[in-house]
Amino acid sequence: MEFIQLGLGRWVHVTAGVMWVGLLYYFNFVNAAAAKAAAEDGTAAGIARHVMPRALFFFRWASVVTWVAGAMLLGSHFLDAFLFRQHAYIPIGVGAWIGTFMLLNVWGIIWPKQKRILGMVPASDDEKARARRIAFLASRVNTALSLPLLFFMAASGGQFRTAMF
Amino acid sequence: MTSSLWPTQRDSTTGKHAEIARADNGVRTLSGATMKNPLDTLWGTVIAGLVLTAVLYAIVKTAMGG
Numbered sequence: 001m002e003f004i005q006l007g008l009g010r011w012v013h014v015t016a017g018v019m020w021v022g023l024l025y026y027f028n029f030v031n032a033a034a035a036k037a038a039a040e041d042g043t044a045a046g047i048a049r050h051v052m053p054r055a056l057f058f059f060r061w062a063s064v065v066t067w068v069a070g071a072m073l074l075g076s077h078f079l080d081a082f083l084f085r086q087h088a089y090i091p092i093g094v095g096a097w098i099g100t101f102m103l104l105n106v107w108g109i110i111w112p113k114q115k116r117i118l119g120m121v122p123a124s125d126d127e128k129a130r131a132r133r134i135a136f137l138a139s140r141v142n143t144a145l146s147l148p149l150l151f152f153m154a155a156s157g158g159q160f161r162t163a164m165f
Numbered sequence: 166m167t168s169s170l171w172p173t174q175r176d177s178t179t180g181k182h183a184e185i186a187r188a189d190n191g192v193r194t195l196s197g198a199t200m201k202n203p204l205d206t207l208w209g210t211v212i213a214g215l216v217l218t219a220v221l222y223a224i225v226k227t228a229m230g231g
């Protein structure tokens with residue numbers, strides 16, 4: 001049982017997290033500027049039609065897998081982390097709260113707005129422009145939050161926690 | 166910069182939504198100063214993340230009695 005929860009669970013958590021944050025960084029460090037340049041030379045349709053739907057599919061579902069595997073890793077200490085009930089679980093608790101906020105940001109703001117931007121949900125040009133701005137800022141918030149998230153994830157285990165806290 | 170990218174607020178006299186006063190590259194405050202959103206640039210986003218990391222680290226370290 002420990003092999004599945006702590007061994008495979010950590011592996012799945014880290015792998016899905018790499019996909020989630022990796023695609024988040026792709027959107028912010030690569031795609032935002034690329035889409036702007038593509039709009040200027042009239043080639044943005046290809047990105048919107050062929051790249052974004054696929055990238056967003058793996059992005060949003062990787063966020064779910066990451067969170068579920070993280071919850072499985074915490075196991076019986078889930079509430080100790082989220083409620084900061086034990087000192088040892090405060091760092092990972094902070095990371096867990098940030099990750100939860102980011103997950104809600106993905107499913108509650110970014111994905112619904114992207115559906116309008118990409119035409120999956122009917123929207124006027126004005127609504128699309130507004131959705132684009134909101135999705136952009138929500139994505140940037142998650143990018144900023146990813147830095148403390150990764151710090152607390154990396155600094156929460158064993159000798160690393162002892163060294164950092 | 167298109168106006169639709171910015172939030173609106175209801176005008177108390179006309180009842181219509183009007184844009185929040187803004188400059189070309191940021192939001193203009195009541196005092197006339199221009200305030201940019203750090204999340205509009207990658208560097209601003211990264212710096213905001215680093216500052217947040219440092220603040221949270223200090224809080225957690227204190228909470229753990231460090």
